[in-house]
Amino acid sequence: MRRTRGRWRGRTALLFGLVLAVVIAGCSSGSDPASTGESARKPGEKITLTFWSWVPGVDKAVDLWNSENPEVQVKLEKIPAGNSGGYAKMYSALEAGTGAPDLAQIEYQELPGFLLEGGLVDLAKYGAKDDAGKFVEWQWRQVAFGDGVYAIPQASGPMAFFYRQDLFSRWGIEPPKTWDEFRQAAQTIRAKDPKAYISTFPPGNAGWFAGLAWQAGAKWFGVEGDTWIVNINSPETRKVAEYWDGLVRDKLVKTDPDFQNGWYKDLQEGAIVGWVSAQWGDAILAGNAPQTAGKWRVAPIPQWDTGSFVSANWGGSTTAVLKGAKYPKEAKDFAVWLNTDPESVDLLIQGGYGWPAAKDALSGSALDKPYDFFGGQKINDVFAEADKAIDQDWTWIPTTAATYQHLGDGFQKAIAGQGTFVDAVEAAQVKTEADLKAKGLKVKAG
Amino acid sequence: MRSRRSDRAAAAGFLAPFLLLFTAFFALPIGYAVYQSLLAVERIGPLGLGGSRTVFAGLSNYRAALTDDAFLDSITRVLLYAVVQVPLMIGLATILALLLDAAAARGVPFFRSAYFLPYGVPGVIASILWGFLYVPGVSPIIDLLDAAGLTVNLLDSGSVLWSIANIVTWEFAGYNMLVIVAQLKAINSELYEAARIDGADAWQVIRHVKLPLIRPAIVLTTVFTIIGTLQLFAEPLVLRPTSTAINTSYTPNLAAYTQAFVNNNYSLAAAQSVILAVAACVLSFGFLRLVGRREDDR
Numbered sequence: 063m064r065r066t067r068g069r070w071r072g073r074t075a076l077l078f079g080l081v082l083a084v085v086i087a088g089c090s091s092g093s094d095p096a097s098t099g100e101s102a103r104k105p106g107e108k109i110t111l112t113f114w115s116w117v118p119g120v121d122k123a124v125d126l127w128n129s130e131n132p133e134v135q136v137k138l139e140k141i142p143a144g145n146s147g148g149y150a151k152m153y154s155a156l157e158a159g160t161g162a163p164d165l166a167q168i169e170y171q172e173l174p175g176f177l178l179e180g181g182l183v184d185l186a187k188y189g190a191k192d193d194a195g196k197f198v199e200w201q202w203r204q205v206a207f208g209d210g211v212y213a214i215p216q217a218s219g220p221m222a223f224f225y226r227q228d229l230f231s232r233w234g235i236e237p238p239k240t241w242d243e244f245r246q247a248a249q250t251i252r253a254k255d256p257k258a259y260i261s262t263f264p265p266g267n268a269g270w271f272a273g274l275a276w277q278a279g280a281k282w283f284g285v286e287g288d289t290w291i292v293n294i295n296s297p298e299t300r301k302v303a304e305y306w307d308g309l310v311r312d313k314l315v316k317t318d319p320d321f322q323n324g325w326y327k328d329l330q331e332g333a334i335v336g337w338v339s340a341q342w343g344d345a346i347l348a349g350n351a352p353q354t355a356g357k358w359r360v361a362p363i364p365q366w367d368t369g370s371f372v373s374a375n376w377g378g379s380t381t382a383v384l385k386g387a388k389y390p391k392e393a394k395d396f397a398v399w400l401n402t403d404p405e406s407v408d409l410l411i412q413g414g415y416g417w418p419a420a421k422d423a424l425s426g427s428a429l430d431k432p433y434d435f436f437g438g439q440k441i442n443d444v445f446a447e448a449d450k451a452i453d454q455d456w457t458w459i460p461t462t463a464a465t466y467q468h469l470g471d472g473f474q475k476a477i478a479g480q481g482t483f484v485d486a487v488e489a490a491q492v493k494t495e496a497d498l499k500a501k502g503l504k505v506k507a508g
Numbered sequence: 509m510r511s512r513r514s515d516r517a518a519a520a521g522f523l524a525p526f527l528l529l530f531t532a533f534f535a536l537p538i539g540y541a542v543y544q545s546l547l548a549v550e551r552i553g554p555l556g557l558g559g560s561r562t563v564f565a566g567l568s569n570y571r572a573a574l575t576d577d578a579f580l581d582s583i584t585r586v587l588l589y590a591v592v593q594v595p596l597m598i599g600l601a602t603i604l605a606l607l608l609d610a611a612a613a614r615g616v617p618f619f620r621s622a623y624f625l626p627y628g629v630p631g632v633i634a635s636i637l638w639g640f641l642y643v644p645g646v647s648p649i650i651d652l653l654d655a656a657g658l659t660v661n662l663l664d665s666g667s668v669l670w671s672i673a674n675i676v677t678w679e680f681a682g683y684n685m686l687v688i689v690a691q692l693k694a695i696n697s698e699l700y701e702a703a704r705i706d707g708a709d710a711w712q713v714i715r716h717v718k719l720p721l722i723r724p725a726i727v728l729t730t731v732f733t734i735i736g737t738l739q740l741f742a743e744p745l746v747l748r749p750t751s752t753a754i755n756t757s758y759t760p761n762l763a764a765y766t767q768a769f770v771n772n773n774y775s776l777a778a779a780q781s782v783i784l785a786v787a788a789c790v791l792s793f794g795f796l797r798l799v800g801r802r803e804d805d806r
Binding site: 146149150153154157174175177178179180207208210265266285288289290317318319321322323324327328331333460461463464467470471474475477478479497500501502503504 | 548549550551552553554555556557560572578640643644645646664665666748749750751752753754755756757766769770771772773774776
């Protein structure tokens with residue numbers, strides 16, 4: 063008995079050793095710099111590029127490209143929106159080394175993250191710098207890092223205030239010009255209708271909060287040499303956090319999550335009568351609260367100071383070529399076409415993709431028209447003004463997603479009665495510094 | 509001699525398929541996770557454009573995991589959850605099984621299938637379905653309670669853990685019940701007769717005959733439930749967007765998922781997973797030892 067057990071122990075050890083050997087062999091081969099496998103397309107050769115995106119309407123633009131380019135076909139695969147699982151899918155495909163698409167939808171705030179993981183192809187090698195003049199300058203700056211160009215800009219999200227004009231005028235409220243007036247309007251609405259709120263503070267949506275901080279003059283991130291500067295806990299951000307702390311404390315806004323069934327229901331039923339949001343919000347409202355058509359209007363975003371008009375940006379997206387793409391030149395050409403060709407841009411506008419990154423896209427495009435949903439208002443005149451009033455130097459860090467989580471987790475805690483939004487901002491500062499250090503990067507507080 | 513050798517060959521033949529799959533899908537991934545948890549990445553330049561390399565990092569990922577408040581909170585949370593959920597689940601499964609086994613029970617096949625049916629619904633789908641019943645403005649339950657003058661929030665920080673417990677109980681109580689039913693069916697009916705002749709009533713039969721004899725099934729389902737509660741993942745992940753109280757590291761599994769797929773820190777995720785696996789091992793083997801010792805005491 064003892065003998066056999068001893069033998070088994072020996073075999074187990076042998077097995078374990080084998081396992082370990084295989085594991086280590088597997089790892090070391092995995093960490094080799096992967097050969098890129100790029101090739102140049104021969105004239106007349108037919109190729110297919112895969113493209114992961116979640117933007118509504120992009121399928122029509124892809125169809126248009128495919129009908130015009132029989133040799134370079136694009137196969138669109140719809141994925142969940144970035145932070146809802148789309149990025150996780152891309153990162154795991156990149157980590158696995160197979161299964162990643164040639165092209166992918168990546169938002170501005172996530173580009174440095176993909177860059178850090180070595181997931182993006184430098185398009186400057188394929189002549190992307192010649193395309194710079196076709197795009198709005200600040201959006202181009204969002205995709206250019208060092209000497210490289212790592213994505214083609216698609217759209218941004220200049221912010222304004224959507225509101226229910228019918229209810230506002232019934233209650234005798236003017237659309238608020240300043241954040242003080244916004245608070246007064248919130249109070250009046252609570253007094254006039256116990257079910258109605260001016261808006262929600264979506265605790266899980268730190269991207270929205272970043273937009274508001276951006277408007278207040280905050281600049282969360284910067285680079286000095288090879289060191290990241292983190293300045294989330296700045297007086298500007300704290301001012302915004304304190305302001306919303308006050309609104310929540312006095313029960314002047316809801317604290318339910320946005321983009322959820324409950325929120326859509328509130329929009330449909332007039333329980334939420336306003337939304338500080340980006341230009342692409344028009345399609346969200348029209349698509350999810352169709353019964354309120356004609357009742358909404360758009361006003362400029364409320365101001366902190368009445369002196370000069372300042373807006374902000376929320377969201378914004380690019381088309382990037384991912385590492386491993388076999389035909390990067392063709393992929394880049396498609397990305398440039400998708401985001402600059404007037405017909406393609408019109409199709410994307412109709413889907414509600416945001417504010418075009420292509421230069422001078424407003425006049426004559428699908429944006430330049432009265433909207434029935436907004437009672438015939440030419441809402442994009444408001445957004446055009448907003449677009450001109452955005453601080454253009456904002457940059458993101460490679461761990462933006464984690465920063466969003468820290469803020470979101472802190473906001474949730476505050477709503478559960480543990481601390482304030484200001485505490486959340488302070489915690490996010492400390493944790494973001496730690497995140498960057500954990501990535502092996504240099505960092506200091508701003 | 510010859511027969512011993514052929515015995516051994518036969519044993520190896522029977523064991524090989526299991527060992528092969530066990531190695532490929534169990535030992536290898538665990539080994540790889542342990543290996544990965546000992547690594548870290550160093551980078552040159554603010555965007556890593558100067559290159560990067562993977563280095564041996566010792567136990568620093570474990571240190572990072574065990575000093576992260578959010579991860580420790582998630583462990584405390586699932587332990588609290590397990591303290592409530594395990595007795596509740598096992599109690600309910602046992603009661604349902606005993607009810608179905610009772611002499612006076614009617615419609616047994618129907619109820620057995622009805623209780624078991626939720627197990628056939630995948631956890632993600634179950635969470636989506638229950639999610640609709642939890643979200644204010646959409647949920648008929650909340651509307652009814654509102655009409656009755658009760659305002660409840662099933663998704664805020666005080667209640668969402670128990671809303672999740674409700675989903676998990678709905679999903680798995682029927683399955684656990686079925687395991688116990690199977691053992692009840694295996695009890696020799698002569699024992700009941702003997703008990704009845706000795707004057708035992710239905711309660712006494714349950715207490716002195718049925719419960720002691722279904723003990724192994726109860727132990728088994730308890731271990732399943734302990735492991736299941738520690739690994740809580742799909743339900744909070746699906747409910748997260750609708751709730752303001754589920755953060756990105758609500759449970760240890762969710763924390764590891766976030767580190768791996770959102771923050772691209774596979775090494776920290778691996779360390780967190782190894783810690784969770786060790787905790788699950790300690791708790792389930794600890795429980796088995798505890799009940800085993802009591803058995804010996806008898």
